[in-house]
Amino acid sequence: MERQVPEPTTRRLSLYLRVLADMEAGEVETTSSEQIARRCNLNPAQVRKDLAHFGGFGIRGVGYDVAGLRQAVAGILGLDRERPVLIVGAGNLGSALADYPGFNTGGFRIVALLDIDPAKIGTRTRRGAPVCPLEQLEDLVAKHGVEMAIIAVPAPAAPEVVDRLVAAGIRTVLNFAPVRPVVPDGVHVRHVDLKVELESLSFFLAEDEGDGEEEEDA
Amino acid sequence: MERQVPEPTTRRLSLYLRVLADMEAGEVETTSSEQIARRCNLNPAQVRKDLAHFGGFGIRGVGYDVAGLRQAVAGILGLDRERPVLIVGAGNLGSALADYPGFNTGGFRIVALLDIDPAKIGTRTRRGAPVCPLEQLEDLVAKHGVEMAIIAVPAPAAPEVVDRLVAAGIRTVLNFAPVRPVVPDGVHVRHVDLKVELESLSFFLAEDEGDGEEEEDA
DNA sequence: ATTTGTGAACGCATTCACAGCT
DNA sequence: AGCTGTGAATGCGTTCACAAAT
Numbered sequence: 001m002e003r004q005v006p007e008p009t010t011r012r013l014s015l016y017l018r019v020l021a022d023m024e025a026g027e028v029e030t031t032s033s034e035q036i037a038r039r040c041n042l043n044p045a046q047v048r049k050d051l052a053h054f055g056g057f058g059i060r061g062v063g064y065d066v067a068g069l070r071q072a073v074a075g076i077l078g079l080d081r082e083r084p085v086l087i088v089g090a091g092n093l094g095s096a097l098a099d100y101p102g103f104n105t106g107g108f109r110i111v112a113l114l115d116i117d118p119a120k121i122g123t124r125t126r127r128g129a130p131v132c133p134l135e136q137l138e139d140l141v142a143k144h145g146v147e148m149a150i151i152a153v154p155a156p157a158a159p160e161v162v163d164r165l166v167a168a169g170i171r172t173v174l175n176f177a178p179v180r181p182v183v184p185d186g187v188h189v190r191h192v193d194l195k196v197e198l199e200s201l202s203f204f205l206a207e208d209e210g211d212g213e214e215e216e217d218a
Numbered sequence: 219m220e221r222q223v224p225e226p227t228t229r230r231l232s233l234y235l236r237v238l239a240d241m242e243a244g245e246v247e248t249t250s251s252e253q254i255a256r257r258c259n260l261n262p263a264q265v266r267k268d269l270a271h272f273g274g275f276g277i278r279g280v281g282y283d284v285a286g287l288r289q290a291v292a293g294i295l296g297l298d299r300e301r302p303v304l305i306v307g308a309g310n311l312g313s314a315l316a317d318y319p320g321f322n323t324g325g326f327r328i329v330a331l332l333d334i335d336p337a338k339i340g341t342r343t344r345r346g347a348p349v350c351p352l353e354q355l356e357d358l359v360a361k362h363g364v365e366m367a368i369i370a371v372p373a374p375a376a377p378e379v380v381d382r383l384v385a386a387g388i389r390t391v392l393n394f395a396p397v398r399p400v401v402p403d404g405v406h407v408r409h410v411d412l413k414v415e416l417e418s419l420s421f422f423l424a425e426d427e428g429d430g431e432e433e434e435d436a
Numbered sequence: 437a438t439t440t441g442t443g444a445a446c447g448c449a450t451t452c453a454c455a456g457c458t
Numbered sequence: 459a460g461c462t463g464t465g466a467a468t469g470c471g472t473t474c475a476c477a478a479a480t
Contacts, residue, residue, distance in 0.1 A: 033327035078424025096314035195320035206296025
């Protein structure tokens with residue numbers, strides 16, 4: 001019954017938030033859909049339509065109040081409160097993500113990393129996040145009220161990890177494992193498939209190379 | 219003049235390749251669009267339409283030869299040759315990406331990482347990729363015939379890095395920096411914006427929380 | 437004069453449904 | 459009988475274009 005917000009819109013809101021924060025830091029008081037759009041490589045109508053899902057934030061003939069809109073967008077994205085995050089997998093990638101600046105600011109806080117490797121357990125990342133045994137998954141979720149998790153485990157382990165996370169109460173998952181586990185309704189998974197990104201880029205190179213076989217119009 | 223291939227198709231081809239490689243490893247000889255689709259959470263017609271952009275690979279009434287189709291898809295994606303890759307930025311993320319298994323198999327090879335931090339230059343990642351001074355960018359591109367680069371530098375440095383890469387002859391970029399540099403036609407950039415992914419996931423949590431303001435139908 | 441908010445038009449990708457092979 | 463390949467239909471997001479507001 002709630003108005004349905006397209007996924008591309010939710011992604012762009014995050015972009016808007018970034019440029020608005022930039023503007024605010026740069027002492028800009030007022031802006032327009034055109035300025036925002038230009039800095040995101042988008043169409044101004046796109047910006048207005050995205051915002052229109054949530055109400056009228058601008059003044060016709062004038063534009064948007066930077067600080068006010070920034071706060072509004074942060075609220076829409078639920079970034080006006082603390083968001084504890086759990087990372088499963090303390091390998092190269094998991095550890096790098098734990099220290100990633102964007103995952104430790106603007107509402108997010110990496111609570112801990114989970115792993116099964118005894119050598120890693122008990123250590124901490126550079127930023128201080130502890131590496132805990134996987135068994136503590138359920139306890140940590142409950143204790144910190146965690147609703148977001150990041151998966152950075154090898155592909156074979158991922159499906160089971162997802163199941164455990166969901167059973168523990170996690171409702172959003174950022175998945176770096178090269179598999180697409182199925183989750184129940186109400187749980188949202190976003191896949192970051194690094195190999196897919198690189199391979200699909202390679203396609204453009206192959207296209208230009210002609211690939212060896214050039215049989216077209218006679 | 220060439221038939222235009224939708225970007226979503228190129229991404230899915232990479233998924234198909236993975237599934238087909240799995241099947242081949244599992245001694246499966248023949249498959250169908252339905253089997254492939256199920257393992258990718260897709261519609262069978264989608265699989266067939268994607269493949270149809272490049273020709274008829276199947277046999278009606280029978281299906282697809284796993285090994286043959288895998289090889290064909292690898293060829294389409296240009297993964298039947300070596301693809302040297304350069305990573306710019308040897309921080310946490312860049313280093314993790316350099317050691318990422320998917321970036322060192324199936325055609326890809328991380329040639330080197332580039333950085334400006336003297337403390338990092340001269341070191342090597344666990345897998346053995348050397349960290350070189352940024353000044354060597356152009357030389358390394360030329361020497362190894364690099365056409366793909368990965369950007370893992372802080373946001374402010376990214377636009378200039380992209381310009382240099384493009385000037386040096388790079389034609390595909392996988393960008394992890396939270397900015398969207400504009401590039402000339404013929405250069406392809408794929409953005410992996412980790413903060414956007416996490417923030418847009420947070421939206422779903424906010425949605426369910428009601429956000430404080432619940433003024434709807436009277 | 438300027439810029440928002442939005443219904444209408446457009447374009448594109450996904451899905452359907454069936455004809456065509458094996 | 460079974461599965462592919464594909465034109466037609468559908469659905470969805472983007473862009474246009476303009477009325478409304480300051």
